[in-house]
Amino acid sequence: MNKNSAISVANALQPKSKFRPPAVNQVQVEGFFGPRIDVIASQTARILFDRCVEAGMLDQIDPDRPNPGLKIPYGPGNTVTTQMFWDSDLAKSIETAAYALNRHRDSALEARIDAVIDSYGRLQADDGYLNSFFLRIEPGKRWVNLRDQHEMYNAGHLIEAAVAYYQATGKRKLLDIMCRYADLIDSVFGPQADQKHGYPGHPELELALVRLGRTTGERRYLDLARYLVDARGEAPHYYDQEAIARGESPNDYYFDSYEYCQAHKPVRDQREVVGHAVRAAYLYSGMADVATEFSDDSLEPALEALWSHLTDRNLYVTGGFGPSKENEGLTFDYDLPNDTAYAETCAAVALVFWASRMLGRQPDARFADVMERALYNNALAGLSLDGTRFFYDNPLESHGRHHRWIWHNCPCCPPNISRLVASVGTYMYGVADDEVAIHLYCENVAALEISGTSLTLTQKTRYPADGRISVSVDPETAIAFTLSLRVPGWARGHHMAINGESIETAAEKGYLRIHRLWQPGDQVTLDLTMEPEMLYANAKVAADQGRIAIQRGPMVYCVEETDNKAPLNAYVVKDGAAIETVPVDGLADAVGLLIEAERESQPDESLYNTVPPGRQAARLTAVPYYLWDNRAPGEMLVWLRREA
Amino acid sequence: MNKNSAISVANALQPKSKFRPPAVNQVQVEGFFGPRIDVIASQTARILFDRCVEAGMLDQIDPDRPNPGLKIPYGPGNTVTTQMFWDSDLAKSIETAAYALNRHRDSALEARIDAVIDSYGRLQADDGYLNSFFLRIEPGKRWVNLRDQHEMYNAGHLIEAAVAYYQATGKRKLLDIMCRYADLIDSVFGPQADQKHGYPGHPELELALVRLGRTTGERRYLDLARYLVDARGEAPHYYDQEAIARGESPNDYYFDSYEYCQAHKPVRDQREVVGHAVRAAYLYSGMADVATEFSDDSLEPALEALWSHLTDRNLYVTGGFGPSKENEGLTFDYDLPNDTAYAETCAAVALVFWASRMLGRQPDARFADVMERALYNNALAGLSLDGTRFFYDNPLESHGRHHRWIWHNCPCCPPNISRLVASVGTYMYGVADDEVAIHLYCENVAALEISGTSLTLTQKTRYPADGRISVSVDPETAIAFTLSLRVPGWARGHHMAINGESIETAAEKGYLRIHRLWQPGDQVTLDLTMEPEMLYANAKVAADQGRIAIQRGPMVYCVEETDNKAPLNAYVVKDGAAIETVPVDGLADAVGLLIEAERESQPDESLYNTVPPGRQAARLTAVPYYLWDNRAPGEMLVWLRREA
Helix, strand or coil: CCCCHHHHHHHCCCCCCCCECCCHHHEEECCCHHHHHHHHHHHHHHHHHHHHHHCCHHHHHCCCCCCCCCCCCCCCCCCCCHHHHHHHHHHHHHHHHHHHHHHCCCHHHHHHHHHHHHHHHHHCCCCCCCCHHHHHHCCCCCCCCCCCCCHHHHHHHHHHHHHHHHHHHCCCHHHHHHHHHHHHHHHHECCCCCCECCCCCCCCHHHHHHHHHHHHCCHHHHHHHHHHHHHCCCCCCHHHHHHHHCCCCHHHCCCCCHHHHCCCCCHHHCCCCCCEHHHHHHHHHHHHHHHHHCCCHHHHHHHHHHHHHHHHHCCCCCCCCCCECCCCECCCCCCCCCCCCCCCHHHHHHHHHHHHHHCCCCCCHHHHHHHHHHHHHHHHHCECCCCCCECCCCCCEECCCCCCECCCCCCCHHHHHHHHHHCHHHHCEEECCCEEEECCCCCEEEEEEECCEEEEEEEEECCCCCCEEEEEEEECCCEEEEEEEECCCCCCCEEEEECCEEECCCCECCEEEEEEEECCCEEEEEEECCCEEEEEECCCCHHHCCEEEEEECCEEEEEECCCCCCCHHHEEEECCCCEEEEEECCEEEEEEEEEEEEEEECCCCCCEECCCCEEEEEEEEEEEHHHCCCCCCCCEECCEEEEC | CCCCHHHHHHHCCCCCCCCECCCHHHEEECCCHHHHHHHHHHHHHHHHHHHHHHCCHHHHHCCCCCCCCCCCCCCCCCCCCHHHHHHHHHHHHHHHHHHHHHHCCCHHHHHHHHHHHHHHHHHCCCCCCCCHHHHHHCCCCCCCCCCCCCHHHHHHHHHHHHHHHHHHHCCCHHHHHHHHHHHHHHHHECCCCCCECCCCCCCCHHHHHHHHHHHHCCHHHHHHHHHHHHHCCCCCCHHHHHHHHCCCCHHHCCCCCHHHHCCCCCHHHCCCCCCEHHHHHHHHHHHHHHHHHCCCHHHHHHHHHHHHHHHHHCCCCCCCCCCECCCCECCCCCCCCCCCCCCCHHHHHHHHHHHHHHCCCCCCHHHHHHHHHHHHHHHHHCECCCCCCECCCCCCEECCCCCCECCCCCCCHHHHHHHHHHCHHHHCEEECCCEEEECCCCCEEEEEEECCEEEEEEEEECCCCCCEEEEEEEECCCEEEEEEEECCCCCCCEEEEECCEEECCCCECCEEEEEEEECCCEEEEEEECCCEEEEEECCCCHHHCCEEEEEECCEEEEEECCCCCCCHHHEEEECCCCEEEEEECCEEEEEEEEEEEEEEECCCCCCEECCCCEEEEEEEEEEEHHHCCCCCCCCEECCEEEEC
């Protein structure tokens, strides 16, 4: 059986001129991301699995092992234990392993995953229900608290794992298990009077069902995804009703407002990104998928407003969002503190998901620019260079006390950043019936299909080390279609040539859209002007006033104590200061920046002084933000002091 | 009976050349603090009492009312409910009321206090034990958890209330009640084999026992204070032992380390201020009192090192400390964030206590300067101008969302700042056998006694509006002693005259010490040069780099949105910019400052821009920090952006 046959079937569902990502196994990634994927394939995938096992997760999911019971207490005052997320942690680890196997088969790892899948097979209830927490730890509490207890969230992650494992190995067992479970959910939840009208307290199932529908070609999964989106926040409020059914008052909700889970109003009425950041971006991802699959224009005003609200007022320059630890989420507009930034790795990963899905209807660099910013900066920082340690929160300033974890008591981020990086090829392209969009540049070979014709695209580039990209366009036979190449928002200029001939064409929404009869062997080259830039934040961002960030291409830079002299806030950079690229000690492949600066020195050690500090000429060495804390520990700073 | 007779007795215990504060009723305060005390006397004292009643406190302490039981649950994972502090909240409210009655008798208020005292009289156990929580809410748990349950802390506050009420009204009932309780504690705790070797988890009883000893002349209370100081942190550790006796593991301590309560090592081995800020300063206050009363030099190295650690590395410019909400206390050196500053009102109040007690051995402006900084800035901010609202935490930057509370679920701060301000006269002077030190300047009349001779000191001054102070020295008969006047550290210059004749004398530890035969009617004038100053923070204070604070005299200034245009971080002040004093709208008595500045404006509304902001000339209006949030709500900023 052709592994891609399911994809072909699913494509038949797709309305014309809608864009879908290729499957992970269609894009062979090298260049910048190649070594990162290799580390995940050779190290991280196994490590994730080991740490899930050490945490005791297999004892929970394997029905043939003694029941471990509740080992991790419910949190104070709320109704959550991390133990109830374990299916999702395992699922994301399986998904990462699937992409690792896609990179290179590893029979030992595959056997371990198969054993977990066998456990899930034995665990699954006769009616298809599958949740290790409610089957083994708290039986009888199925579907009683969608608001808090992550039941649908776990289902979604297991569906994504099933799709990934199927695509990587061709093995259908987990996919079949999850189709059975999805079918059960589809029967229990829906608009009919005899169905429950619920939806996920932590969105995720929506986007997963779209993936499942696209992969299996089963329309009902897309319909169920749409139902979950449509039902959200409608009156009478399902979370009120289920709270009352549990004998609780809806007013006792731990997070006070359903804004926390974006169920405070119907999704089409939502205009501001609120609440828990990961929940938010997962929901909006599902909304965008539904908008794409159903050509549902009624979701557009909400999606557009939410996007603007996030990117115009609430996005860190590193592509992270959600400044507050309290709710792991949003606070108020322009609240972007640096040293206390929560900016969870999972939220940046989720923003990549959302942005990529906003590209489902058309190429638009607004979305791809943010996708790239989140990917190369906040998200990528989540994983150490050696693939063994993980950031949960991602401040933009550290006083030397912030380091990657080996593991976390809520281990959502490690497998999330790992699965994203290992599947990054899928975010590089969007494929419609008559158009292929290149959203991200990186050396790779993509095996695509356009209007039924096989198409190989081969990117040759050192990007993001420089801005020169060559694309070989190799359709099986000559075929007319539109090839769209993104011109990133950061590029001060660009030059395109086809088969050596310069092409002048205006970018449409940030894409150069070339419609022609493409011949095998056609060569497109794109040169993007990539220079270091100083960025100034809006005056309403209190923490960044009197400061600049430095960006080169998609990379936001930081300075670290290991390359510079602490305290880092003693350095001042003048507007227009010279910046040159340099190699960096201990980071072989990185493009470092050397920045002309001045350094202040205090007259004495007193805490407060009436004498201003003195100034000496100095230089700062900056490295891409995602690389920080991979060498010696110490201070780190993104927003450098500036003076006019 | 002469109300002051107890004080005279106590003075007989005092070693020569040690300084004690006058009682509150010895100093009639007017000038700057007069209206603040009047507001407390006419408004706040009653409001505090009303809110204690509304919270249900009287139901707990009155044994003739139905037992309310535990109404406020124990906190998550720890062993504390705010209900167990209620004795202290009432006690501080009684203490405030006592000072209010001292200001002007109010028979209605006095009757309410007497009724509470009657309740305590009926509540007190036959053996003298007095704690409403353990007598009524959790009987049988007396003395089982000194570490967490604030039992001795409540006792200390009730003792302070008893002393204050006795001094204000001459009524001994509460004083007698608390002496009986103190006697019980003295019998239960101590060094003997048949005594418990415990000490307060939240220090307070130590300093209270010194007050009780000084007031009653009973040496045993001072001895008990010394015991509590000496026993702290000694091995075997009492908190370990009592945890084991409760069937708990000492390792399960909610705050992980006894650093939280400064019991991690014996007090004489402590060198760094750690843990919960209020606990810390209350402990150090008790240590300083014991050092003074017993001429105990062995405490000096610890007290000096702790003082340096706080004031050289961990003190906000507003005189607050303890940046973190997590432990309501210290984190790491130079960690002084502005917008997330916890800087609890109670901690600044406690610092006034500690600093005043560091003056017990000799006049030293190091201590009085910090006392003044904490008092006029962080502490005073805790109370609204109208005396009805209270800050708990005191950030140095607000984005417009921080406002005073009507009340707080942990209402420690409202009565604490109120009792401090209402008793501020006592902090103005230190009286030894042959010396009177003037620590703080404010219009007042002080009825003191020096070597058995009555001495009236009358300060005439607009301080801190300006730096000119006249002191009338009126001994009953001519007497030789030393009058010491503080020259604040902020004063760039000073001029002193006695009876119109200029006196040139070098300051000793920041005090002009004038020994002479003082005649009735002698006049001392002191002119302190009071100009606005720009303060620069140590380079290790990350949050303050590229910023200045502005101080004039003891007052640290802030800018508020109501006087300026938000965002306040758009303003930049050049080193040496002109600053002039001006009146301020809506703050009749305040000295405002008008500061030459520039204001930045962004080229557009984008979140991040490659174009630097433009600049226009502008002016900033600044007001004393303690006055902020008394007019229109909005942004507030202490540390202004600066450029060289």
